[in-house]
């Protein structure tokens with residue numbers, strides 16, 4: 001995400017801070033300054049100074065929680081790209097394990113770290129007379145218990161929801177488990193939003209993010225699971241017409257009428273230099289189509305894929321770059337093109353075929 005910068009590196013994992021964090025620290029500092037124990041420092045002088053320190057410490061505890069996920073994932077050989085601390089918590093960029101046992105453990109460890117720290121600070125905080133260090137211990141216990149307790153809620157894709165999905169997936173098909181976990185997650189998100197109306201607007205924002213993230217991840221999981229094992233060469237259109245950058249738009253329209261494709265890789269001296277589609281042509285006014293060349297209006301910097309790439313990765317690339325199609329290149333020359341239609345029709349066909357194998361209720365119909 002934009003507006004993040006690196007503050008440290010732990011065991012090779014870049015730790016990033018998103019600038020939205022600086023918006024929330026003063027708010028936490030204020031809440032801690034005006035609240036009494038066990039949350040804040042309203043009972044002692046310098047409450048705002050202590051509140052600010054505690055506000056910053058929240059993100060130290062979020063980081064420890066995330067390091068729990070990341071370091072355990074690394075032990076299982078899962079690649080950890082980075083940890084980013086955001087306005088509403090941390091995100092470890094980890095490849096989500098499809099092995100339910102690994103997802104169960106790597107998801108559960110985060111809340112366990114937080115709840116463990118919370119219990120430790122709570123045990124240390126008992127003192128006959130409240131002093132400033134004692135108020136800090138109470139505050140740290142409070143932060144970690146809330147962090148652990150909140151994340152353990154079975155609201156997919158939060159940690160508790162992942163644990164729930166992994167548990168379901170160990171006894172039923174992965175996609176069905178995901179679907180159930182997402183439905184439960186959405187119910188929790190709606191309930192959280194309603195509770196937020198009475199308690200705190202921050203809760204409404206979090207509920208909103210959970211709802212969106214749950215839907216996104218269900219879609220993503222459906223795609224990767226349905227297209228599992230399918231390569232680009234299985235779904236690409238190999239019969240591809242290419243055009244040179246020196247062709248005029250008028251000439252291109254003629255080619256389009258003849259070959260009936262919507263997108264064409266632009267090739268100069270055997271090398272892919274761009275991509276041109278009906279949308280690009282449409283932007284050129286009719287009276288200028290004789291003097292404007294394909295090279296003037298084509299999409300440049302098109303990153304091609306290879307025939308051996310995963311079909312699901314191409315689906316993601318098409319969506320992320322808002323492309324209608326991606327050229328397929330092997331050994332420097334264009335060997336095909338994958339369109340959104342190629343991927344969605346493969347999804348429909350495979351989806352139907354796999355439903356017949358696992359059945360709509362998740363039982364095995366035929367092997």
Ligand SMILES: [Zn+2]
Nearest residue numbers: 110111151159
């Ligand atoms: Zn977590």
